[in-house]
Amino acid sequence: MAVMKTTREIKGIGLPIPRPDGPEKVTGQVLYVADIKPKGMLHAKLLRSPHAHARIVKIDTTRAKALPGVRAVLIARDIPELKRKAATRAHAILAIDRVVFAGQPVAAVAADELAIAEEACDLIDVQYEVLAAAVDPLKAMLVGAPPVADAGTEADTSEALAHSGVAVAKTQTAPTKAVNISQHAKLARGDVAKAFAESDVIVEKTYRVPMVHQGYLEPHAVLAQWDGNGQLTLYSSTQGSFNTRSEVADVLHIEENRIKVIPVECGGGFGGKIRALCEPITAILARVTRRPVRYVMTRREELEAGMPAPQVIIKLKTGAKRDGTLMALDGETIIESGAYSGAVLTMSAVFVSSVYQFPNFEVRAYEVLTHKPSIAAYRAPTAPQTFFAIDSQMDLMARELGVDSVEFRLRHLMKEGDPMANGQPWQSNGARQVLQRLAEHPLWKNRAAWKAKSGQDGRGLCGTGLAVGGWIPGLQPTGATVRLNPDGSLQVLTGQVDIAGTNIALAQIAATAFGIDIDKIKITTGDTDTAPMTGLSAGSKTIYTVGTAVMQAAQDARRQTLEIAAKEMEAAIGDLEIEDGRVVVRGVPDKGVTLASIGKKGNLYMSKVPPVLGVAHPAFAVQAPAFAAQLA
Amino acid sequence: MPKHVLSCTVNDEAVEVLVQPYVTLLDALREDLNLTGPKEGCGTGDCGACTVHLDGQPVASCLMLAMQVRGRQVRTIEGLGGAEALHPLQEAFVRLGVPQCGFCIPGVLMAAAAVLTENPKATQEEIRYGIAGNLCRCTGYTKMLAAITEVAGTLSAKGA
Numbered sequence: 015m016a017v018m019k020t021t022r023e024i025k026g027i028g029l030p031i032p033r034p035d036g037p038e039k040v041t042g043q044v045l046y047v048a049d050i051k052p053k054g055m056l057h058a059k060l061l062r063s064p065h066a067h068a069r070i071v072k073i074d075t076t077r078a079k080a081l082p083g084v085r086a087v088l089i090a091r092d093i094p095e096l097k098r099k100a101a102t103r104a105h106a107i108l109a110i111d112r113v114v115f116a117g118q119p120v121a122a123v124a125a126d127e128l129a130i131a132e133e134a135c136d137l138i139d140v141q142y143e144v145l146a147a148a149v150d151p152l153k154a155m156l157v158g159a160p161p162v163a164d165a166g167t168e169a170d171t172s173e174a175l176a177h178s179g180v181a182v183a184k185t186q187t188a189p190t191k192a193v194n195i196s197q198h199a200k201l202a203r204g205d206v207a208k209a210f211a212e213s214d215v216i217v218e219k220t221y222r223v224p225m226v227h228q229g230y231l232e233p234h235a236v237l238a239q240w241d242g243n244g245q246l247t248l249y250s251s252t253q254g255s256f257n258t259r260s261e262v263a264d265v266l267h268i269e270e271n272r273i274k275v276i277p278v279e280c281g282g283g284f285g286g287k288i289r290a291l292c293e294p295i296t297a298i299l300a301r302v303t304r305r306p307v308r309y310v311m312t313r314r315e316e317l318e319a320g321m322p323a324p325q326v327i328i329k330l331k332t333g334a335k336r337d338g339t340l341m342a343l344d345g346e347t348i349i350e351s352g353a354y355s356g357a358v359l360t361m362s363a364v365f366v367s368s369v370y371q372f373p374n375f376e377v378r379a380y381e382v383l384t385h386k387p388s389i390a391a392y393r394a395p396t397a398p399q400t401f402f403a404i405d406s407q408m409d410l411m412a413r414e415l416g417v418d419s420v421e422f423r424l425r426h427l428m429k430e431g432d433p434m435a436n437g438q439p440w441q442s443n444g445a446r447q448v449l450q451r452l453a454e455h456p457l458w459k460n461r462a463a464w465k466a467k468s469g470q471d472g473r474g475l476c477g478t479g480l481a482v483g484g485w486i487p488g489l490q491p492t493g494a495t496v497r498l499n500p501d502g503s504l505q506v507l508t509g510q511v512d513i514a515g516t517n518i519a520l521a522q523i524a525a526t527a528f529g530i531d532i533d534k535i536k537i538t539t540g541d542t543d544t545a546p547m548t549g550l551s552a553g554s555k556t557i558y559t560v561g562t563a564v565m566q567a568a569q570d571a572r573r574q575t576l577e578i579a580a581k582e583m584e585a586a587i588g589d590l591e592i593e594d595g596r597v598v599v600r601g602v603p604d605k606g607v608t609l610a611s612i613g614k615k616g617n618l619y620m621s622k623v624p625p626v627l628g629v630a631h632p633a634f635a636v637q638a639p640a641f642a643a644q645l646a
Numbered sequence: 647m648p649k650h651v652l653s654c655t656v657n658d659e660a661v662e663v664l665v666q667p668y669v670t671l672l673d674a675l676r677e678d679l680n681l682t683g684p685k686e687g688c689g690t691g692d693c694g695a696c697t698v699h700l701d702g703q704p705v706a707s708c709l710m711l712a713m714q715v716r717g718r719q720v721r722t723i724e725g726l727g728g729a730e731a732l733h734p735l736q737e738a739f740v741r742l743g744v745p746q747c748g749f750c751i752p753g754v755l756m757a758a759a760a761v762l763t764e765n766p767k768a769t770q771e772e773i774r775y776g777i778a779g780n781l782c783r784c785t786g787y788t789k790m791l792a793a794i795t796e797v798a799g800t801l802s803a804k805g806a
Contacts, residue, residue: 036740039748040732040755042683042723049682129668231687231695231749231783281685281749282783313688513747514784 026525026532033518034537047235047251047278048310055237056085058299058309059131060292061121061138062319063113066147066385067160070111070140073121077137083130085303087138088122093298095267099167103321103354103388104265104290107298113142114162114353115387117319124299124307147385148194151327151350155382157191162353162383169196169355169381196355197381201363201435204374209342213333215414221403225325225350228392232281233311234320236293238300246297247274252290253283254550255509259542261290266297276541277511280551285391286321288552289356323392324357325350326399328366330407338415340426343372347379349396352388357381360436362396366404368434369445369484370426377435391552394485401483420453420480427482441637448643449482457645484641488553491633493546494563496524496571498626500617502595502610503534504571509548510539510560519557520564527568528575529592530609546631558638563630571628578612578623654715656681657725665712671705672696674712675722683723683752687781694780697753698722704760706779723752726759735759738793746784754780758794768798 038044075087090096090110100106109120121138125131148154148162210216237249246268252258255275263270280287292309300307311320327348333341347362363379408426412419427445434440452458461478468476497505506524510516521535539545549559572592579597580587583605591600598606616625649664656679665674675681675698684707687693691706698707699721727733732740735758745751754777761768761776768776773794782790 030743032740032743033745035748036743036745037732037736039745039751040723040736040739041727042681042752044748045682046685046749048686049676051677127666128673129666229783231693231747231781232685233687280747282747284783310686313690313693515743515746 026522026535029522029532031518031522031532033515034521035512035517044279046232046281047237047249047308048232050237050249050278051308052237052239052306055306055308056124056126056299056303057128057131058296058307059123059125059128059135060119060295060309060315061123061135061140062315063109063116063118063120063142065113065142065144066116066149067145068113068142069145070109070113070120071143072139072141074139075121077139078123078134081125081130081134081137083126084123084134085126085305086122086124086299087134088299088302089120092302095265095298099164100354101168101170102172102261102289102356104261104294106354107265107294115319115385117315117387118353119295119319122295122299124303124305149384149386151325151348151382151384154194154384155192155348155380159192159194160385161193162385163193163196163355165193167196167355171197172356194383195380196351196383197357197359197379199360199363199379200376201360201367201379202376203435204342206342206344206374206376209374210331210333210344212335213341214336215411216331216333217407217410217414218331219329219407219410221328221330221399221406223326223399223402225322225386225389226392227317227320227322228282228284228286230282230284230286233313233316234287234291235308235310236296237306237308238293238297239306240297240301240304245272245274246300247276248293248297249276249278250293251280251287252277253280253285253287253511253513253552254548255511255542256547257288257550258290258293262293262297265290265294274541274543277509277539280511280513283513283551284393285323285395285552288550289321289390291321319387321388321390323395324352324389326362326396328362328400328403330366330403332372332407332411334411334415336415338417338422338425340370340372341374343367343375343377345375345377347377347396347400349379349381350384350386350389351381352384352386354388355381355383356388356390358395362400364435365397365400368436368440369401369404369428370408370423371428371432375435394554397485398483401481405481405483420449420458423482424449424453440639442639444639444641445482445484448641449480452480452643452645455645478645480643480645482641482643484639485554486637486639487555487558489555489634489637490549490553490559491547491631492549492559492563493629493631494548494560494567495546496528496564496567496628498571498575498609498613498616499536500610500614502608502613503536504528504530504568506535506537506564506568507540507545508560508564509542509545510556511551512539513551514556516551516556516560520561523561523565524568527565528572530595534595546629554640559632559634562632562634566630566632567628569628570630571626574624574626574628575609575612578615578626579607582607650713652712652716654718654720656720657722667711667713669712670708671698671710671712671715671720672707675707675720681722681724685749685752687749692781693750693753694757694777695750695753697756697780699756699760702760702763704757721756723756726755733759734797735762735794738797739790742789742793742796744785744789744793750780750782754782754790762794762798766798770795773798
C-alpha cells in the first residue's frame with residue numbers, strides 16, 4: 015500500500031496518514047486474546063451467582079471434578095491469596111461465603127474444551143440463602159440498609175489518585191452507621207444559607223444518569239501461562255499493561271518482575287478495561303493446572319458482571335437574583351459504585367461547583383455501595399453525568415429568569431484562573447469559546463423557525479438543544495525509546511496500547527521531532543518486560559503524555575545523530591540539519607552523511623560509533639482541560 | 647459425545663474436520679480450522695462480528711451449527727482478499743481509515759461484500775440496510791458508509 019509522502023516542511027504532524035495496522039485489520043489477521051491458542055491450552059469458565067445478595071451455605075464440586083476433561087475446579091478455599099474485605103473487584107477473586115452481586119464468580123473451572131468447562135459449571139451444586147439486597151443507592155445509603163462490603167473494608171481510591179490534580183478535595187470518613195457509604199466528601203465556600211435567603215429565584219431538581227456498560231465489541235479476555243521459573247505471562251485485553259501488572263501482582267502477592275503482561279490488540283475499552291478483572295482467576299487456574307489457560311467472557315457475563323459506568327444521582331438547588339446574579343448552589347452527588355468502592359468521588363463534586371461562578375456553594379459527595387457489579391471508568395468518569403446536571407440546571411434557571419440560556423451561561427461560566435471548588439485555579443478553560451462558537455451556528459440561530467415546524471408534515475415535536483461539557487485529563491509518568499536502525503529508519507518503542515489510532519499519531523510526532531519521513535518510522539507496542547514504563551491509554555491523556563515522551567526521545571535521538579555526524583564531518587552541530595535521510599551542512603547540501611550510515615556504524619563489530627538510542631521518561635504536573643459544546 | 651466428520655469448502659479449499667455436533671460454525675472455524683478472522687462479540691446473533699458467507703449469503707456463524715454447512719461453501723474474511731491483493735472494500739477501508747479497534751471489521755466487510763455482490767450499485771440506503779446487523783462501537787459508521795458507498799460507485803459528486 016502506498017504511504018502518503020511527506021513534504022520537506024511537514025514530516026508527520028498535519029498530514030492525514032493511513033494507520034499502519036489497517037491491512038492487518040481488514041484481512042482478519044490481527045490477533046486478539048481469544049485468537050491466541052498455545053499448545054495444551056485449557057478453557058476457563060466461571061460459575062456465577064444468580065443472586066444479588068446471598069449467603070453461600072454449601073458448595074459441592076464432586077460431580078464437576080469427576081467429569082472427563084475437567085482439569086481444575088476451584089472455590090474460595092482453594093485460593094490462599096484470597097482474603098476477606100477485598101478492596102477491589104480484582105481482589106475478590108471468588109466469593110468466600112457471601113455473594114454481593116448477581117454475576118459474582120463463586121467457582122472456576124479449567125477444562126480441555128469450553129463445552130466441558132460449561133458442563134462442569136452446571137454440575138457444581140451451590141446452596142444459597144438469599145438475603146435482602148440493596149439495589150437503589152438512595153436507600154442503600156440509609157442506616158439499616160443491607161450491608162454490601164465486609165465490615166472494615168477500606169475504600170479504594172486508586173482511581174482517584176490517577177486524577178489527583180482534580181480530586182484533591184479531602185475525603186472524609188463516612189457516617190459510621192450508614193454502612194454502604196464507602197466514601198464521603200464535602201466542598202464548601204461562602205455562606206450558602208444567607209445567599210439563598212437573598213435569592214429571588216430558586217430552582218431545585220434531581221438528575222439521574224443510569225448505570226451503563228461501555229459496550230466494547232470484544233469482551234474481556236485473558237490468556238495466562240506460567241513457566242518453570244515461576245514467571246507468569248498474561249496476554250490481556252487491557253488499556254494499560256503496566257497497571258494490569260501492578261494490580262495482578264498485588265492480588266496474587268507476587269513481585270511485578272515475575273509478571274509479563276503482553277498487551278494484545280484491544281477490541282475496545284472506553285474505560286472498561288483499565289482495571290484488572292479476570293486476570294487473577296485465570297492466572298490461578300493456569301498455576302494449578304500447569305497449563306496455559308484462556309478465559310473469554312461472554313456478552314451476557316459482560317452485561318451482568320463487567321465494570322460499567324456508575325449510576326450518578328445529582329440533587330441541585332441553585333439561587334439567583336432577579337437580575338441574573340448567581341447567588342448559591344447546594345448540591346449532593348451520589349455515585350453508585352456497585353459492590354466495591356473505586357469511584358473518582360470528588361470529580362463530580364468538584365465539577366458541579368467549578369463550571370459556573372457560584373460565589374457560595376456546598377456540595378456533599380457520596381460513594382454508595384449496592385449489590386450490583388462494581389464500576390469502572392467510562393469516557394471521563396462522572397464528568398458527562400455532572401455536566402448534564404449542572405448545564406440543565408443553568409438552562410432551567412435561565413428559563414425561570416426569562417433570559418437567553420446561552421447568554422446566561424456565557425455570563426457565568428468560569429474562565430482561566432478562576433478558583434475551582436477545590437481551590438485550584440483553572441489552568442485553562444475553553445468552555446466560553448466552544449459555547450460562543452456554537453451559539454453562532456445557523457441551527458441555533460434558526461431554532462425558533464425549526465420549533466414552529468413541530469407537528470407539520472408528519473413531524474413530531476421539533477427542538478434544538480445546546481450543551482457544554484468538559485474534562486480535566488489525567489496524568490501519568492511514561493516512557494519511550496527511539497532507535498536509529500542500520501537502514502536509516504527509526505524504531506519507536508512504548509508500552510502504549512493503541513485503542514484509538516494513537517500509534518500513528520505517535521509516529522507522526524516522532525517523524526516531526528526527528529526530522530524524517532513518516533514512512534521511515536516503525537512503531538511497536540512492547541510488553542511489560544521490554545517496553546519502557548508506559549501509562550494507561552485512558553483519561554484523555556495518551557497523546558498528551560506518551561506523545562511528549564516520544565517527542566523527547568526522538569529529539570534525544572536526533573541530538574545523538576547530529577553529534578555523531580558532526581564528529582565525522584568535522585562540522586559544528588549548530589550548522590547541521592537532517593534532510594531527506596541525510597545529515598547535511600546547512601546551505602551545503604552536497605556535504606553530508608546518510609542516516610543509514612550512522613545507523614550502520616552503531617551496529618558494526620569493532621565500531622567506535624555508539625548506537626543511537628533516544629530515551630525519554632517524563633512525569634507531568636500540568637493538566638490540559640478540554641471542553642466541547644454540542645448542538646442537536 | 648462422538649465427533650462427526652464435517653466436509654465442506656472453506657475459502658475455496660475442500661476441508662474435512664472432526665467436530666462435536668453441538669459446535670457452532672463460528673467455533674469450528676476459529677478453534678478447529680484456525681480461521682480466527684470471524685469474531686464472537688455476543689454469541690447471540692446481535693453484533694454481526696461473526697458474519698461469514700454461506701453459499702454467498704451472509705450468515706451469523708455464531709447462530710449456526712457447524713454440521714449445517716456440510717457440503718456447502720463457506721467464505722470468511724480470510725478468503726475475501728489477501729495481504730497481496732486486497733478486495734476493493736478492504737482497500738477502501740484501509741485508505742479511509744475505517745478500522746479503529748478492528749473487532750467488528752471482519753463482520754462488516756463480509757456483510758458489505760454480500761451487499762455489493764448482490765447489487766454492485768447499491769445506494770447508501772441499501773448499504774445501510776445491508777450492514778444494519780453489524781455493530782461498531784468505535785466509529786459511528788460514518789467512514790464505514792463512506793468507504794462502502796465509494797466502492798459501490800454511487801458516491802455523488804457532492805458526496806452522499
